[in-house]
Amino acid sequence: MAQLQRIAITSLSSANALSQLQQNQILLTPQQQHYLNRVLRLQKGDRFIAMDGMGKCWLAQLEGEEAQILELLSVETELPISITLMIALPKGNGFDEVVRCCTELGVACIAPIMSDRTLLNPSPQKLERWRRIASEAAEQSERSFVPTILEPISFDAALSSFATQQKYICEGRGNYPHLKNCLHNQGEMSIVIATGPEGGWTEKEIDNAIKAGFQPVSLGRRILRAVTAPIVALSLISAACEV
Amino acid sequence: MAQLQRIAITSLSSANALSQLQQNQILLTPQQQHYLNRVLRLQKGDRFIAMDGMGKCWLAQLEGEEAQILELLSVETELPISITLMIALPKGNGFDEVVRCCTELGVACIAPIMSDRTLLNPSPQKLERWRRIASEAAEQSERSFVPTILEPISFDAALSSFATQQKYICEGRGNYPHLKNCLHNQGEMSIVIATGPEGGWTEKEIDNAIKAGFQPVSLGRRILRAVTAPIVALSLISAACEV
Structure with missing residues (x-):
C-alpha cells in the first residue's frame, strides 16, 4: 500500500481561486511548497498525492515549484x-489507539504535539511503531492510503505549519460552540483539528491558537479523555464530509 | 454517584401520546413495566431515573404499574x-475500552450481546469489571449518572428487549445509508444502536434485526473494528442530540 503524503489542491477555477492544474502539472503555492519541503520533508522527485477535495486524487511527483501529474487514482x-x-501526546500507550482509530476514520496526517502539559518525549522507536500501526490500520480498514505520522513538533511550530482556513482546537472547559455547529462544508479541502493533553491546553496555548486562526470548539458537555477526544472529533468530521 | 437505571417517559400530552406524569406519579406502559421488571430486574421499591427527553429527569421509585416521583434532578x-x-462482545479486552469511551460519550445502557460470531462467554468477574470501569469513567467525565451494564444476552433476546421506534443496526458491508442521514430528532426519547462482532453480523442476524424494526446503517466507507464502531456511533448520536 502506498505510503504517500497528501496535499489538497484547487482543480477548478472559481471567483476566488485559479485552478492549480495546468495540463499535466500542478502549480504549487508558496504554502504548499513550504508544507511539502519543510513539514513533510519531501525532495525533488518524491511522489505524493494531490486531492481536489471533490473526490479526485492524482499521483504526483515534486519538481521544485511545480509537480508533475503521473496518474489519476481511483x-x-x-x-x-x-x-x-x-494531537498533544497523551500518557502511556494511549497514542497507539488514537493512531489506529483515526486511521480507520480516514485521517490524512497526524502531527504529534509537544504541548506545555505533555509529559512524554517519544523515542524514534515510538515513531516507527506508530507508522507501523497506521499502515496496518489502513490495510484493515481497506483504505487506499496510509496516513502520514509526522515527527513530534512543538505546539507553536505546529500552529504555523498548516495552511487552511478551517482550523479547530478542541477544549473541554469553557463555553465554546460545539464542533458540529462550526463545520462548514463550502469549498475547503483541508481541515486541521487539534486535541489537547490530559488536563487540557493551557490558556496561553488556546490564546496562541486563536491568534493563529484556530477556532476553539467543544465536543459536548462531558469531559473526554485525551485519547477519546481525537476519535470523537474525527468521527464527527469524517461523517460531515463523507460523500 | 447514583448507579441508577433510566427509562424515557412522555411528560407532555400530544396528539400521539398522553402524558405519563400524573401529579407525583408516573403511569408505566406495559413495555416500560417489562423493561424495568424483566430486563433491568428492578423490584418494587427500587429506584430509577425517568427522563422526558427534553432535559428533565426525575428520581422515581417503582410501585408495580406505577412509579412514585421522589424528586426533580438537576x-x-x-x-x-x-x-x-x-454490542456484540469483541475479542480480548476490547470491551473495556468500549465501556470507557461510550460512558464518556453519554451512553445510558450497554447491552453485551452474544451473537453468532461472538467467541467470548464472559465470566461474572468480567461484568463486575465493566461496571467498575463505567463507574470510574462516569466520574472522570463528570456525568451525573453511571450507565447500566446489562448481563450478556443473546442477540434474539436483545432484539425484543427495547421498546423504541428509533433502532439502528450498524453494518460495514452492504450499501446501507449513513447513520448521520437516518437520525431523526423528532419526539423520540430513546435510541437503540447495535454494533457487530469481528467479521460483522451474519445475514440472518441482519434479517432478524430488520424484522424487529431495526434500520441497517453504515458508519462510513471504511471498515471499522468491532471496538471502534460503537465509539463512532455514539459520537454521532451524542453530537446529534446534544442540546
Missing part, C-alpha cells in the same frame, strides 16, 4: 478532504 | 435522550 474509501490531526 | 452533563448500545 479511490473509494478515502474522504474527499484532507484531515490533519494535531 | 443534570447538566447528561444527554436529553437515553441511548442504549447493543
Whole structure:
C-alpha cells in the first residue's frame, strides 16, 4: 500500500481561486511548497498525492515549484478532504489507539504535539511503531492510503505549519460552540483539528491558537479523555464530509 | 454517584401520546413495566431515573404499574435522550475500552450481546469489571449518572428487549445509508444502536434485526473494528442530540 503524503489542491477555477492544474502539472503555492519541503520533508522527485477535495486524487511527483501529474487514482474509501490531526501526546500507550482509530476514520496526517502539559518525549522507536500501526490500520480498514505520522513538533511550530482556513482546537472547559455547529462544508479541502493533553491546553496555548486562526470548539458537555477526544472529533468530521 | 437505571417517559400530552406524569406519579406502559421488571430486574421499591427527553429527569421509585416521583434532578452533563448500545462482545479486552469511551460519550445502557460470531462467554468477574470501569469513567467525565451494564444476552433476546421506534443496526458491508442521514430528532426519547462482532453480523442476524424494526446503517466507507464502531456511533448520536 502506498505510503504517500497528501496535499489538497484547487482543480477548478472559481471567483476566488485559479485552478492549480495546468495540463499535466500542478502549480504549487508558496504554502504548499513550504508544507511539502519543510513539514513533510519531501525532495525533488518524491511522489505524493494531490486531492481536489471533490473526490479526485492524482499521483504526483515534486519538481521544485511545480509537480508533475503521473496518474489519476481511483479511490473509494478515502474522504474527499484532507484531515490533519494535531494531537498533544497523551500518557502511556494511549497514542497507539488514537493512531489506529483515526486511521480507520480516514485521517490524512497526524502531527504529534509537544504541548506545555505533555509529559512524554517519544523515542524514534515510538515513531516507527506508530507508522507501523497506521499502515496496518489502513490495510484493515481497506483504505487506499496510509496516513502520514509526522515527527513530534512543538505546539507553536505546529500552529504555523498548516495552511487552511478551517482550523479547530478542541477544549473541554469553557463555553465554546460545539464542533458540529462550526463545520462548514463550502469549498475547503483541508481541515486541521487539534486535541489537547490530559488536563487540557493551557490558556496561553488556546490564546496562541486563536491568534493563529484556530477556532476553539467543544465536543459536548462531558469531559473526554485525551485519547477519546481525537476519535470523537474525527468521527464527527469524517461523517460531515463523507460523500 | 447514583448507579441508577433510566427509562424515557412522555411528560407532555400530544396528539400521539398522553402524558405519563400524573401529579407525583408516573403511569408505566406495559413495555416500560417489562423493561424495568424483566430486563433491568428492578423490584418494587427500587429506584430509577425517568427522563422526558427534553432535559428533565426525575428520581422515581417503582410501585408495580406505577412509579412514585421522589424528586426533580438537576443534570447538566447528561444527554436529553437515553441511548442504549447493543454490542456484540469483541475479542480480548476490547470491551473495556468500549465501556470507557461510550460512558464518556453519554451512553445510558450497554447491552453485551452474544451473537453468532461472538467467541467470548464472559465470566461474572468480567461484568463486575465493566461496571467498575463505567463507574470510574462516569466520574472522570463528570456525568451525573453511571450507565447500566446489562448481563450478556443473546442477540434474539436483545432484539425484543427495547421498546423504541428509533433502532439502528450498524453494518460495514452492504450499501446501507449513513447513520448521520437516518437520525431523526423528532419526539423520540430513546435510541437503540447495535454494533457487530469481528467479521460483522451474519445475514440472518441482519434479517432478524430488520424484522424487529431495526434500520441497517453504515458508519462510513471504511471498515471499522468491532471496538471502534460503537465509539463512532455514539459520537454521532451524542453530537446529534446534544442540546
